[in-house]
Amino acid sequence: MGSSVEQNILVTGGAGFIGTHTAVQLLKEGFKVSIIDNLDNSVIEAVDRVRELVGPDLSKKLEFTQGDLRNKGDIEKLFSKQRFDAVIHFAGLKAVGESVGNPRRYFDNNLVGTINLYETMAKHNCKMMVFSSSATVYGQPEKIPCMEDFELKAMNPYGRTKSQPYSLLWQLFLEEIARDIQAAEPEWRIVLLRYFNPVGAHESGRIGEDPKGIPNNLMPYIQQVAVGRLPELNVYGHDYPTEDGSAVRDYIHVMDLADGHIAALRKLFDDPKIGCTAYNLGTGRGTSVLEMVAAFEKASGKKIPIKLCPRRLGDATAVYASTEKAEKELGWKAKYGVEEMCRDQWNWANNNPWGYQKKL
Numbered sequence: 001m002g003s004s005v006e007q008n009i010l011v012t013g014g015a016g017f018i019g020t021h022t023a024v025q026l027l028k029e030g031f032k033v034s035i036i037d038n039l040d041n042s043v044i045e046a047v048d049r050v051r052e053l054v055g056p057d058l059s060k061k062l063e064f065t066q067g068d069l070r071n072k073g074d075i076e077k078l079f080s081k082q083r084f085d086a087v088i089h090f091a092g093l094k095a096v097g098e099s100v101g102n103p104r105r106y107f108d109n110n111l112v113g114t115i116n117l118y119e120t121m122a123k124h125n126c127k128m129m130v131f132s133s134s135a136t137v138y139g140q141p142e143k144i145p146c147m148e149d150f151e152l153k154a155m156n157p158y159g160r161t162k163s164q165p166y167s168l169l170w171q172l173f174l175e176e177i178a179r180d181i182q183a184a185e186p187e188w189r190i191v192l193l194r195y196f197n198p199v200g201a202h203e204s205g206r207i208g209e210d211p212k213g214i215p216n217n218l219m220p221y222i223q224q225v226a227v228g229r230l231p232e233l234n235v236y237g238h239d240y241p242t243e244d245g246s247a248v249r250d251y252i253h254v255m256d257l258a259d260g261h262i263a264a265l266r267k268l269f270d271d272p273k274i275g276c277t278a279y280n281l282g283t284g285r286g287t288s289v290l291e292m293v294a295a296f297e298k299a300s301g302k303k304i305p306i307k308l309c310p311r312r313l314g315d316a317t318a319v320y321a322s323t324e325k326a327e328k329e330l331g332w333k334a335k336y337g338v339e340e341m342c343r344d345q346w347n348w349a350n351n352n353p354w355g356y357q358k359k360l
């Protein structure tokens, strides 16, 4: 790719966890960044901290719009003002539990919002997209590591009912929509990034994950136990056929993930034949829940009390990525291990025990 200095990137959902970290890296790499976010699961303070981290000069290249992808007019307004070279599409709701109880809200937000985005992009002839997908599309993999060409088994009805939380089907639908659009209009270039388990925070401790309510995911939960917001961690499953009986995942540092988006953008700009291609973003290493707890205790010096509980419905035993394709084709490889993930997660937690809130 040539110089990225004047490349202008629209980042939907850029005020959120992965979006803020990616915005910092994009600005540092010389891209112009325009964020659209409805602040449904984020706060403007997060964007202010991105500005603070990159400094006043690079901040001039960052624009924020409070808008909602469900409202086509909000997207149209942005595209009619400026030309975007590509879109990184993070905006979406992701709370698994809530999506079971309220699927309409999830389909409306995640599917309608995404379709509005594609339509507006097409209208303005911006046809390059990096999309946030998830390892969840592999369901309960029969083999590990997960390779990108695995059949997405959850798409068959048996897989759907038996092994895939119904609530996560929209992630598969969104991948299918991307593939269909690109197949029908080959000028589109779309990269689907299948994130494994993003954790950690920017090394400054100024930005990080700040879930509303009681966290669903392991690391935010551990973090809240460490700062005294929650009494103990429920460990879901201690009878899995793994070394210590707890489930195994591929945790990836959010800064590595952010850099993966830049590698994906470069691929889009450089490779006219990319079509619609999926890449795993993981480390290729599996870590159990109990190993993660031990690593966090070591990094923080805090004891994390645990309670051994039954398995959580729909959870897979062990999931980790094959990283070969991303290494070979994107020239990207995760740099950080579990130790750095826990160090940075703790630094964020310790400096911001209540997240972006100033006080209780």
Ligand SMILES: NC(=O)c1ccc[n+]([C@@H]2O[C@H](COP(=O)([O-])OP(=O)(O)OC[C@H]3O[C@@H](n4cnc5c(N)ncnc54)[C@H](O)[C@@H]3O)[C@@H](O)[C@H]2O)c1
Binding pocket: 012, 013, 014, 015, 016, 017, 018, 019, 036, 037, 038, 039, 040, 041, 042, 067, 068, 069, 070, 089, 090, 091, 092, 093, 094, 109, 113, 132, 133, 134, 135, 195, 196, 197, 198
């Ligand atoms: N964090 C993970 O573990 C993980 C794993 C796999 C995939 N993903 C996907 O990656 C994306 C980003 O995840 P995240 O962890 O940063 O989540 P996040 O909730 O922190 O960020 C998403 C952002 O999108 C915004 N948003 C939601 N709906 C919107 C709409 N209709 N219009 C405008 N803005 C909207 C939210 O306010 C939020 O700031 C999501 O699509 C998520 O499904 C996340």
Ligand SMILES: O=c1ccn([C@@H]2O[C@H](COP(=O)(O)OP(=O)(O)O[C@H]3O[C@H](CO)[C@@H](O)[C@H](O)[C@H]3O)[C@@H](O)[C@H]2O)c(=O)[nH]1
Binding pocket: 096, 134, 135, 136, 168, 195, 196, 197, 198, 216, 217, 218, 219, 221, 233, 234, 235, 236, 237, 247, 248, 249, 289, 312, 315
């Ligand atoms: O309080 C908790 C939370 C989680 N876990 C376990 O920790 C592991 C990791 O869980 P979690 O952090 O919730 O991630 P996953 O279940 O692997 O994946 C979910 O979270 C990922 C990261 O947000 C998304 O990519 C997926 O789509 C979504 O299914 C699992 O074995 C859980 O059972 C616990 O033991 N206690």
